[in-house]
Amino acid sequence: MTDSEPDASHSLSSLGWSAFFEDQIAADDAHLDRMRITSVHRSRLSALSPSGQVRLDLPPKASTADYAVGDWVLVEGQTQLCIRRLDRMSVLQRRTEGGRGPQLIAANLDTLFIVSSCNDDLNPARLERYLALANQSGANPVIILTKADQVPDSEPYRQQVVGLQRGLEVVALNAKSPDAAKALAPWLVAGQTVALVGSSGVGKSSLLNILASNPPEREQATGSIREGDAKGRHTTTSRSLHAIEGGAWVIDTPGMRSLHVSDASAGLEQLFAEITELAPQCRFRDCTHAHEPGCAVLAAVETGMLDPARLERWRKLNEENLASTPVLTGQHGKKIPKYSGKRR
DSSP, X not given: OOTTSOOOOOXXXXXXXXXXXXXXXXXXXXXXXXXXXXXXXXXXXXXXXXXXXXEEBOOTTOOGGGOOTTOEEEEETTTXXXXXXXXXXXXXXXXXXXXXXXXXXXXXXXXXXXXXXXXXXXXXXXXXXXXXXXXXXXXXEEEEEEOGGGSSOSHHHHHHHTTSSTTOEEEEOOTTSTHHHXXXXXXXXXXXXXXXXXXXXXXXXXXXXXXXXXXXXXXXXXXXXXXXXXXXXXXXOSOEEEEOTTSOEEXXXXXXXOOBOOSOHHHHHHHTHHHHHHGGGSSSTTOOSSSOTTOHHHHHHHTTSSOHHHHHHHHHHHHHHHHHSOEEESSTTOOEEEOSSOOO
């Protein structure tokens, strides 16, 4: 949805409002309007309420960087001043190289569609990074493999990723076919919110156009994959909330050329559950699963129960997470973030 689109009437529940947010409303908030952020720009916010879409003003010294598409806010109706952001049910964020704090990607998601494609772009190690952040966010991850119509058989591609995480849902489809909406219908229930993430050129914008049934004049621009390296070009340049036929909402995001893992310990534990469950059986509590005697994880590798490549990828992401996650140090009230190692 963009600022130029006409206003539409929606109920709070159809926008994704739930008891989680209602429980945060105090008596003093009764006169404020409930709105959901639809787009975040450098100097302004747009939001949607049951009455339609509006442009919000922020209090002095407030920053749009503190808001994410999908956030719920309380707004003074007459002035359109954003008074307060409600606590998030889930939040997808990442740290960028040299960034002081996490970069907000999307908020209050029910499902995260991690989009790759049935070609050389498919990279299980990169998908594990997305899965770690998805797990940490609180959203349910689903892998979508596009361009299934361009290969003789999509099953080999599906088998490369279905075992990356227990219970992981993987769907192979043609992002330009109307059948794509049917394949994803279980996650596109009225009032639910999903986000699309993935590399540039894998078909996120094509998929969004199909899901939203956009007429040609409102379609998201799409870009092709370069034949030389299967890499895509950026076509989506900002995050935005889109209404989907059937009543769901989709947040489209720009392609990410780099994806650093930080603040994701719980996400990694869920992603590598087989290692997490073996770790308590190791002789040493602080076992690194690299060389220590009595290591249950290394024993599982030796017996063939655990793929050594899987362990190596866990080790790399775990070390990156430890090095990139800040720890607050210093006197009370004057704590500053310190990093345990070199940031990658």
